[in-house]
Amino acid sequence: MIDTPELLRRIPKAELHVHLGGMMTGDAFFALYEKYSSRGEEPFTDSMRYSRLGQHPALEKFLRGGHRPDSFDDFLDFNDFDGFLDLFALTNCYVRDEEDIELLAKSAIERLAAQNVAYAEIDVIFGGHTIIRYTPQSIGSILDRVAEEAPFQVQWLAGIPRFRGPEVSEDTVRDLIAADIKSLAGIQMGGAEARHPNGEHARAYQLAEEAGLRLSCHAGEAAGPESIWSAINDLGVERIGHGVRAIEDPRLVGYLVEEGIPLEICPTSNIFTGIYPDLAHHPIRELYEAGVPVTLNSDDPSFFGANLVDEYIKLHSIGWSEDDLLELVENGFAAAFLDEGEIEAHLDAVQRFIDEHRDQEEEEHGVIVGSAPSAADIAPSMPAVEPATSDHPRGSIPDLITRVPKAELHIHLGGAMTADTFVRLFEKHQQWSPDHVSDWDADAMARYPVLNRILNGELSAFRTPELFQFTDMDQFSITQRLLNSFVRDADDIALLAQEAFKNLVRQNIIYTEMAFDLVRFTQTGLSMGDLASTLDNIAAVAPLEVKWLADPTRDRGPDMALDLTRELLTHKFDSLAGVTLSGRERDYPLRQFREMFEAARSAGLGTTSHAGELLGAEAVWDAADELELDRIGHGISAAHDQELINYLSENAIPLEICPTANVATGIFPTITAHPIHELFEAGVTITLATDNPTFFGVDLLGEYLQLYETGWTNNDLLELVENGFMTSFLEQDAADRYVDRVHAIWPEE
Numbered sequence: 071m072i073d074t075p076e077l078l079r080r081i082p083k084a085e086l087h088v089h090l091g092g093m094m095t096g097d098a099f100f101a102l103y104e105k106y107s108s109r110g111e112e113p114f115t116d117s118m119r120y121s122r123l124g125q126h127p128a129l130e131k132f133l134r135g136g137h138r139p140d141s142f143d144d145f146l147d148f149n150d151f152d153g154f155l156d157l158f159a160l161t162n163c164y165v166r167d168e169e170d171i172e173l174l175a176k177s178a179i180e181r182l183a184a185q186n187v188a189y190a191e192i193d194v195i196f197g198g199h200t201i202i203r204y205t206p207q208s209i210g211s212i213l214d215r216v217a218e219e220a221p222f223q224v225q226w227l228a229g230i231p232r233f234r235g236p237e238v239s240e241d242t243v244r245d246l247i248a249a250d251i252k253s254l255a256g257i258q259m260g261g262a263e264a265r266h267p268n269g270e271h272a273r274a275y276q277l278a279e280e281a282g283l284r285l286s287c288h289a290g291e292a293a294g295p296e297s298i299w300s301a302i303n304d305l306g307v308e309r310i311g312h313g314v315r316a317i318e319d320p321r322l323v324g325y326l327v328e329e330g331i332p333l334e335i336c337p338t339s340n341i342f343t344g345i346y347p348d349l350a351h352h353p354i355r356e357l358y359e360a361g362v363p364v365t366l367n368s369d370d371p372s373f374f375g376a377n378l379v380d381e382y383i384k385l386h387s388i389g390w391s392e393d394d395l396l397e398l399v400e401n402g403f404a405a406a407f408l409d410e411g412e413i414e415a416h417l418d419a420v421q422r423f424i425d426e427h428r429d430q431e432e433e434e435h436g437v438i439v440g441s442a443p444s445a446a447d448i449a450p451s452m453p454a455v456e457p458a459t460s461d462h463p464r465g466s467i468p469d470l471i472t473r474v475p476k477a478e479l480h481i482h483l484g485g486a487m488t489a490d491t492f493v494r495l496f497e498k499h500q501q502w503s504p505d506h507v508s509d510w511d512a513d514a515m516a517r518y519p520v521l522n523r524i525l526n527g528e529l530s531a532f533r534t535p536e537l538f539q540f541t542d543m544d545q546f547s548i549t550q551r552l553l554n555s556f557v558r559d560a561d562d563i564a565l566l567a568q569e570a571f572k573n574l575v576r577q578n579i580i581y582t583e584m585a586f587d588l589v590r591f592t593q594t595g596l597s598m599g600d601l602a603s604t605l606d607n608i609a610a611v612a613p614l615e616v617k618w619l620a621d622p623t624r625d626r627g628p629d630m631a632l633d634l635t636r637e638l639l640t641h642k643f644d645s646l647a648g649v650t651l652s653g654r655e656r657d658y659p660l661r662q663f664r665e666m667f668e669a670a671r672s673a674g675l676g677t678t679s680h681a682g683e684l685l686g687a688e689a690v691w692d693a694a695d696e697l698e699l700d701r702i703g704h705g706i707s708a709a710h711d712q713e714l715i716n717y718l719s720e721n722a723i724p725l726e727i728c729p730t731a732n733v734a735t736g737i738f739p740t741i742t743a744h745p746i747h748e749l750f751e752a753g754v755t756i757t758l759a760t761d762n763p764t765f766f767g768v769d770l771l772g773e774y775l776q777l778y779e780t781g782w783t784n785n786d787l788l789e790l791v792e793n794g795f796m797t798s799f800l801e802q803d804a805a806d807r808y809v810d811r812v813h814a815i816w817p818e819e
Contacts, residue, residue, distance in 0.1 A: 074392045075568060078382040081423050082188035082416065084402030085367055085378050087311055087334035089193045089229065089260075090171070091162040092370025093178040096142030101173075102164035122156045129160060146373060149807045151292045151343040154373060155262060162195070167203045168212050175216045179224060181371075185379045188222050189406055189416055191255055195229040196242050206242075206249035217253035223416075225255035225407065227286065230274065232259055232266035239274035247281040255407040256284030258311060264293040269304040279306060284407035286311055286334070291345065295319035302331065309333070309405055314340055316362070317353035327361040332405035336369035337384065338376035347814040348475050349388060349613075350578050358394070365402045380611055387575045387613035396424060467784055471774045474815045475808065477581040477794030478574060478759055478770050480678075480703055480726035482621070482652070484554040484587055485762025486570035494565065495556035496532065506555035508625065511548050518545050524552065543684060543735045547654075550765055554587065559594050560604045567608045567616075573763070575613045577771040581808060583799060585619040585650050588634050589626060602643035609645035617647035617799060619678065624653030628662040635666050639673045647799040648676030650703065655684045660692045667697055676700045676799035678726065682707035683737065687714050694723050701726055701757075701797060706737070708754070709745035719753035724797040729776070730768040731761035741776055750786065757793045788816055 123130045129145045131137040139145065145161065148154045165174060171194065182190050194213070196206060206228075217224040228246050230239050239259070246254065257278045259271060268287060275285055289301035291312035298316050301307045302325075313333035316322045326333070337352050346352045358364045366385070371377045376384070382395055403416040462469035504512040504525060515521040518541070523531040531537065540546040557566055567584075574582055591601050609616040620638055622631035635649060649670040651663060660681055667677050677697075682690035683704035690708045693699045694717060705725035708714045718725070729744045738744045750756045758773050760766070778787060795808040 074386050074395070075383050077392065077427055078386065078395060079379050080186055081396075081399055082186055082419050083378060083382075083399055084365070084406055084416070085182060085187050085190040085192075086309070086365055086402060086405060087193075087336055087367035087369055088178075088182075088190065088378075089158075089195075089370050090174050090178055091158060091165060091195060092368075092373055093181060094142075094161060094165075094174060094372050095177060098174060098177060099142055099161055099164065100138070102170060106164055106166065122152075123160065125153065126156060126160070129157065133160070142372070143375075146375075147803055148342070149344055149810060151345065152262070154343050154370075158370065158373065165195075165202075168209050171204060171209055172212050172216060175213070179216070179220045179222075181377070183221050185377055187378060188419065189224075189403060189408070190222070191225050191227050191407060193227045193229040193258060193260070195231065196246065206245040206251065210249040210251040210254075213251055214253045223412075225253055226251070227255060227407075228257045228283075230257055230259045230271070232261040232263065232271065235266075236270045236273065239271045240277060243274045243277045243281075243283075246283070247277070254283070256286060258286040258288065259305075260288040260311065263288060263291065263297050268297060268300040272304045275305040275307075284308055288312055290315040291340070292343075295322045298322060307331075308407075312336060312340065314345065314353055314357070317356055323357065323360050323362060326363075330363055332363040332365050332401065333357065334365050334367050334405075336367045336374075337381060338374045339369035342374045347811045348578065348580060349384060349575075350473065351815075354385075355390075358398075363401055363405060364398060365405050366398045367402075380613075383611060384575075384613040387572050389576070396420075467778055467787065468775060470784075470816045471778060471787065472771060473578060474791055475578055475580040475811050476770055476774075476791055477583075477757075477798055477808070478579050479583045479701070479757050479794060479798055480585075480728055480759030480761055481570075481582060482550075482585045482587075482762050483566060483570060484550055484557070484590065485765050486573065486584075487553055487566055488569045488573065488764055491566055491569045492553055492556065495562055498562075499556055499558060502555065507548075507551055510625065511551055514544055514548055515552075518548070521545070521548060521552070540734060541736070543737075546735055546762075546765065550762060551587075551590070554590055557590065557594065560596060560600070563591065563594070563604060564608055567612070571612050571614060571616070573769065577769055579614060579770060580811070581615045581617075581795065581798065581800070583617045583619050583647050585621045585652070588620045588622045588638065589630075592634065598637050599641040602638065602641045602646070606643060606645050616645060618643075618645050619648050619650040619676075620646060621650045621652055622666070624651055624655070624658035624663070627658065628666065631663055632666045632669065635669055639669065646675065648678060648700070650677075651679040652703070653680075655680060655689065660689060661696055664697060667699065678703055680704055683732070687711035690714060690718075694718060694721070699723075700799070704728065704732070706732060706745055706749075709749055715749065715752045715754060718755075722755050724755040724757055724793065725749065726757050726759050728759045728761035728773075730766050730773060734766040734768075742780060746777075747780075747782070750790075755793060755797060756790060757797050758790050785819060788812075788818065791816065 126147055128139050128147060132139065145157060148157055165171065178192060213226050230242055243257065268289060279285060285305060285307045286309040287301040287305055287307045288311035290298040290310065294315050295318050298310055298313050299322065301310060309332045311334045314335060316326060335354050337349055337354055340346050340352060341348060354364060366381050368376060368378045368381055386395060399420055400417060403413055403420065406413060462472065512525065515525045520531050520536045537549060557563060592598065596604060605618050620635065622634040660679060670677055677699045678701040679693055679699055680703040681693035683706065686707045687710055690702060690705045691714060693702045701724045703726045706727065708718060727746050729741050729746055732738050732744060733741060746756065760768055760770050760773060763769050774787060791812055792809055795805045798805055
């Protein structure tokens with residue numbers, strides 16, 4: 071059966087709001103830079119954007135000093151709309167002639183085709199900066215040819231920047247009309263709408279309409295509802311680019327519904343440019359439920375890191391139903407600048423795809439497989455996570471905890487396995503043997519009655535809640551590895567991650583560093599390179615920012631941990647942030663793994679490890695002083711050593727503390743007996759985390775609310791939220807941007 075994310079990847083889609091320059095790849099940019107810099111040509115556009123170059127250090131170092139970064143993404147340091155416009159202009163100024171447009175167009179079409187886009191209207195800038203050498207007449211035949219050769223239906227929109235004034239807009243439209251570009255569907259206008267009002271360009275829009283061109287305009291993005299009213303009344307547009315701030319004017323929302331005026335909404339774009347702090351606060355759902363014809367789009371995916379498929383999957387991850395998302399797909403075609411017959415043909419293709427999907431569901435529905443448990447069988451121990459909608463008084467601490475963007479730094483992918491995920495894996499594989507775990511695990515299983523039944527072949531024991539009633543740390547650890555032994559190929563890893571990410575997003579977690587079992591995953595038949603690629607691909611389409619921590623575990627000894635780490639480091643793995651170490655702390659002291667951590671540190675990775683969870687303060691000393699790790703997982707035994715507390719505080723070495731996990735595994739009897747508050751009050755940097763959330767029946771939102779209920783103050787809880795980003799393995803600028811988003815919801819006092 072195709073699950074909803076896979077359905078969204080495969081279904082034919084329309085993309086109505088995407089800028090050709092916004093799909094520029096790093097390869098294209100650096101090639102264009104070399105082309106023009108080798109001729110001694112200046113890199114700059116208009117003086118206003120060049121004057122702001124100093125606000126973008128990586129790009130400034132490159133353009134002024136030739137310091138080339140590792141990737142195009144290093145330039146993307148903006149956190150507001152104006153900063154984005156700077157970077158768009160200063161990179162797209164290298165798109166100057168017909169050859170450049172053709173290069174970008176073919177690349178963009180290839181990327182859209184990979185997402186199963188069946189129709190696209192791609193914005194090509196005309197009349198932008200003064201370095202542009204192509205004209206409508208010179209480029210028309212190229213655009214027509216590229217559109218004709220495309221593997222799906224493509225039309226172009228002529229982008230007319232506002233900032234050059236109404237006379238340039240009118241001249242550009244006249245040139246477009248004279249060029250008679252067959253694949254040109256219409257015009258649209260972008261740029262800083264607040265500084266350059268729509269009404270100034272009314273004559274240009276009138277000329278375009280008279281020539282039969284279709285009309286759209288960015289409005290209600292950086293400016294308020296009045297900009298949307300102006301686009302409708304002064305320009306006569308048929309669609310609105312963005313239009314999200316219509317939500318501030320109920321009369322305008324009603325008008326959009328009544329007149330059936332579609333909005334080209336690009337959620338990730340609006341978040342990256344600072345219009346909304348996060349997806350939970352974006353008004354797309356409210357506009358959709360009000361009846362506005364909402365279409366989903368990506369805007370400038372290379373700058374915002376989310377393509378059209380990602381946009382759909384993000385909405386799915388925060389609770390949009392499959393039917394709602396399919397309606398958005400249909401809206402994309404219904405709002406296209408096509409004639410009715412073409413629109414109907416596309417909608418028929420979408421409906422055929424949906425019908426085939428539903429027929430397949432019906433064929434597979436109700437099939438009972440062996441002794442597989444149901445989700446309900448183990449749901450009491452692995453509770454489903456509901457979307458984080460606050461029903462607390464607005465502005466109260468519980469309300470802020472619920473709504474604020476959060477980071478989760480100590481969470482194991484295997485420990486985030488949900489009941490539904492396990493059931494699906496069990497149904498898929500339908501067999502288990504002791505060969506799927508280590509000899510140590512198999513021997514230890516005999517000590518626990520419910521695990522011994524499984525060891526002896528009674529798979530029905532997977533159905534019992536007793537499986538999740540842990541008496542000690544060993545039983546928990548073995549049970550986690552037992553269930554994760556059903557993760558046996560790349561698809562299983564993707565399913566495990568996908569379901570884990572849903573639960574994070576539902577808590578307004580927007581960044582995570584998630585540990586994966588390097589030993590387990592190398593037993594799936596994937597090569598180390600394929601494993602790295604698989605995890606990179608999973609992170610790339612995740613509905614939040616995901617970085618990975620490789621965990622070779624203590625349990626196979628320091629030599630194997632070092633060998634696995636070294637092998638992993640020989641492969642490209644962009645989303646790998648660091649290494650960590652879990653496993654049997656008593657059997658394998660941390661200092662034995664010095665070479666492994668040194669290898670990771672030499673590769674520029676962050677380092678962290680479980681320490682002082684079961685052993686005493688000496689284990690934390692080893693992590694902090696002997697091995698100089700960046701962070702320490704748990705570290706709770708530090709509470710018994712005042713000298714160590716002082717050392718951690720003075721050196722700002724963070725502890726990743728997981729209170730419920732420590733109670734569930736019997737280290738402390740209750741949350742109130744846990745030393746987290748004493749450590750925090752003593753000045754130790756604390757981050758709050760969940761460890762293995764579904765096994766312990768907890769989530770990060772619950773951990774914060776639990777601390778609030780035990781007396782933590784507004785300022786203390788806000789500091790914990792900030793610490794989640796500031797102690798991450800992100801670059802400082804990226805962490806600061808996340809903290810800015812925190813303060814947009816939860817201001818500092």
